[in-house]
Amino acid sequence: MKNTAASAAGACLALTALTVLTACGRFESHPESSGTAIPSSVPAKPTYTTAKAVVRAMGEAGLDCETVRSRDYDGSSTADCVATVDGVKVENEISVFDPDVVSKTEIGTSIESRRTGAYAQTLVAAGNWYIRVMDPPSAPAIAKALHAVVLDAKGKAATPKYPLPDIPSRPTYKKVDALADDLAASVGCFQREATSTGSIKCETGKLGSGDSDCAVLTLHPTHARRDAALREAIKYRGVPAELVTAGNWTVNLCDTTLGAKVARDLGGVVVAYDGR
Structure with a gap:
């Protein structure tokens, strides 16, 4: 991740x-x-x-x-x-x-x-x-x-290269497990693990297919907090980032090819940074 x-x-x-x-x-x-x-x-x-x-x-x-x-x-x-x-x-x-x-x-x-x-x-x-x-x-x-x-x-690492897109206000989730269920229906969310900060880590792809990869799912109390989390995720030079977001949630994907599908299936938008 x-x-x-x-x-x-x-x-x-x-x-x-x-x-x-x-x-x-x-x-x-x-x-x-x-x-x-x-x-x-x-x-x-x-x-x-x-x-x-x-x-x-x-x-x-x-x-x-x-x-x-x-x-x-x-x-x-x-x-x-x-x-x-x-x-x-x-x-x-x-x-x-x-x-x-x-x-x-x-x-x-x-x-x-x-x-x-x-x-x-x-x-x-x-x-x-x-x-x-x-x-x-x-x-x-x-x-x-x-x-x-x-x-x-x-320096440059403190400021994201790209501005955030217009982010839909919905859908929203009351529990991160519900977001994980929707991600599972889209690209998979296996081997779920709760983190110390309340997020969920899981594996995407089909287990045993050789293409499983990680995702971190997080709910945010306000849009400002969500946007701050997005900017923190995309600020690192040399580290590509691919996230999907809407409402009160973000999904940070390790597989940068999955963003478009997850955004389409979950009703969100892609926030990406190529790391340069």
């Missing part, structure tokens, strides 16, 4: 600029003079010793975030958690750095590498930590809860 690939690549982007592992290994300290400064807008506090402490702080601020996974390393601590922001389940990747091991410029370099390039990300940051917010419209609420700032994705 395209978004999954983008997420995985993004999770290790910072490592190309550092001899570190946030989600994938260990930090080795470097001289303070090397690297990029932390943006001046990032406040010096609050600081935390672990990613779990950030999760606790979110809860104390009224933004409970259920931990999906967490791990501590020499020099860094990471956690993934899911919070509900304005009725939307939002996945967050938290990275906390030990200032005795990781210099400020190393943190700045990590921040810069995540905000730029093909997989540019939206971050919330303060002190010795930052959070990759998977749903950028939710970032201001998370920043407010943690007395931090939002660092938007930068």
